[in-house]
Amino acid sequence: MKKIIEINEEYACNGVPACDRYSVVTQIGVHITPAPKAYIKCEISVPKEEDLVPLTGILSDLLRRRIIANSPGFANIVAQVLANSRDPDIAAKITPYLGKCSIPTEILDDIRAHKDWAYWTALISLYGTLEVVQAQLQSVKRAFEKVPGVKVSSQLFSGPPGESLKATVISEAPEVLPQTGRPTLASLAFLNVKEPGGGHVAFAPIIPPSGRELYEWYLEAKQTTTEAGFNFLADFHLFARYVIAINLVMFTGSEQKEMNTLLRRLTDQTTKRGFSEYRTHVSVKTMCPEKANDVHFSEYRTHVSFVDNVASHHSFNNSAQRKLMMSLKDMLDPKGILSPGKSGIWNSEG
Template sequence: MASILPPGIDNATFQKILQELSEIVGETNLSRDGLSGSLEGPHGQRTYGDAYVLQPENGRDPSAAIRPSLVSEVQEIVRLANKYKFPLWTVSRGKNLGYGGTAPVVRGSVILDLHRMNKIIEVNEEYAYAIVQPGVSFFDLYNYVQEKKLKLWPSCPAIGWGSVLGNTLERGFGYTPNGEHTQQQCGMEVVLPNGEIVRTGMGAMEGSKTFALFKGGFGPSIDGLFYQSNLGIVTQLGIHMTPAPEHYMTCEVSVPKEDDLPFLIGTISDLMRRNIIQNSPSVSNVLRQCFFSRDPKVAELISPYFGKGCIPENILSEAQKHMSCGFWKAQFALYGTLEIVHASWLAIERNFSKLPGVILWRKEATHRAGDFLTTTDVGPEEIPHSGIPTLDPLQLLGYRGPGGGHTCFSPILPPSGRELYAWYLTAKQRTIDAEFDFFADFHVYARYVIAIELVVFAPAEGKRCDELYRHLLEDAVQQGYSEYRTHVDYMDTIAGHFDFNKGALRKYIQALKDVFDPNGVVSPGKSGIWNSSISNGI
């Protein structure tokens, strides 16, 4: 008898389903209980589900997991799901850790784990794009480019073991000038919930030579329907990359005081709108700088507070003095020719020097003028502005206790810095009241800021972290903001914020769901998208 069953399926039927799933992919690629077979998680585990549980009462455990390696197998699996009406939950590599990992919204869903579909279908050096399957990680793509000595810098997020395709579909981002992954996506292949295959954009033309070159195609574009979605299973995706530059400079700008944040953010976003800064700066606060400092005195100052509430502000001020750093630090890079990079730096210096006490720092690549840079000329950095993948930030997660994890509160704000500062002050106070530390991981773009607050928690603190999250959300909504991405526990709530004209957008998407997935077999509840027959829908 299976311990967890898909909703509405009895044990005898489930055993029949498992038998038929096994016939599609072979027994070794089926986990009959979801307790093994995933890629290795942050604590070395290979079980499916959420590694960092916030609401244990939801019990978001899967009933089983299946790992196809072919598109035709994916088609057979969705057809079987329709035959027996059981829910699947799609993941590519399942590393969406701060947002629920591989945990489904609906308990008892069968995880459709695509990590074995790991072909790099094409890398085009001349036009700087790649076409990848779901299982291709940022490490895989980077290593491929290195092995073939291609003049390309693929983008990579803070942690490199995730899926290029999965991260893009979640609206994730990296740090090269092509780091806004949804903007760089060009062409998709999708298995629809009825098993049919669709290619988007120019890919819809049989034998197309421009699949990954022109996103538009002809007529309406539908790529966006598959972002953070359950309207299909994406099996291929084209992504644009940064051509290796001739010259490169890593840059840091630090401002001394907490209330200098509006100046810092406003100046960065203005320079981004003018294309002087080309990649998204990552902005950290003193607390985050403490964790990345290798100075033993800093560790001595903060470590007595680990696992005991939050690190007090006077200790953080002392650490700031000791590190001689600013309260806020923005890290970014410049890419181009020697002349362009130097001219951009001059403009950056001129704009930021208006603030007394600002600290400007830069490091230039040294190589023969006129050559294209390899990332090995640059070397690994704290933030992968050159796209070199790393797992280092995972080390942070254990500081409040063994088995620790994180979640991200990820609101979208305007980029002047004024709104960000007002939001930050309330969010910081909420975080202190809940006895957690405020890790700023703000990402600045030309016309918005993704103001990520990273909350690190020990397993026993999940419930308190959930309470904090709800407060952060209430405050943000009162200020007129919501999130761009969220944990599986909050998907309905966030979807409910998008309520213009009585939720017309959500109703439109639901109508598409009803047409293309009448049995609701693909990832029910993803991003608050349900069939109209389901009571906890709209």
């Protein structure tokens, strides 16, 4: 069956029905990416905090040139330390600070030096035939040659001759950042670092894929986060034309007030820079509607209680996109009986 919907990098309405915002369910064929003949799991690490600039710039360029096809994810030293918090040596150094204040920079530097860890680590994957992925890997290595201290490690997996590669034979270990289509809950272990059953919230603005812009935002957000008593756990996801820069804030039951205040400060700072949020906590959704209108930015998604408020900010070009959505809603559901108002989309006479 022909591919029905294609998601692309340009502005379009294609992604709207793909997200099921109209609540119309039909039996259709879904275009599925075929299993590759070979797969390379690649890890790129850089030693310095400021290396976020070339790391972002090079990876986004490789994405736009289609050398790599998946969306790279990268994390900072905080993520690696907390992921290994059960290590007795690490636990002894960070436990005195958990739930009380942010882990001091000197402690993180000490752990990093002792373990010989990088400051930033990026994960990418290469998919295709054996010849193609090997050539792509060489292109990736050449692109990073100019970054001092960079390390590029890789693992090659290939299927039997004439057969596609099966994800289940690659590794039994769960992936923190899934790259092979196998879902996992392994990352939920992070929630127990501060206390069993701890909470988390992701502050996630959308930022241009310029390494310099991302780094400047990161430094400001990191300072704000640490001053509030939390660590900046970076969980950045890079795409060809933007970065979803997730600041994963983990908190205990007694830190909810401080967490809420932190998110409000981060929202204010990020809005002043002209960036929009990809997702956020429901309690700060309606915090700066007037600023969102000023810079023509708004939320990517929100709680059902705030969908109409968020949709009201989609006013670019005389609310062209909203009018298009309403027209489609009128055509697909003229009586307005299928989830009326879902995602802020009503019939024109609703």
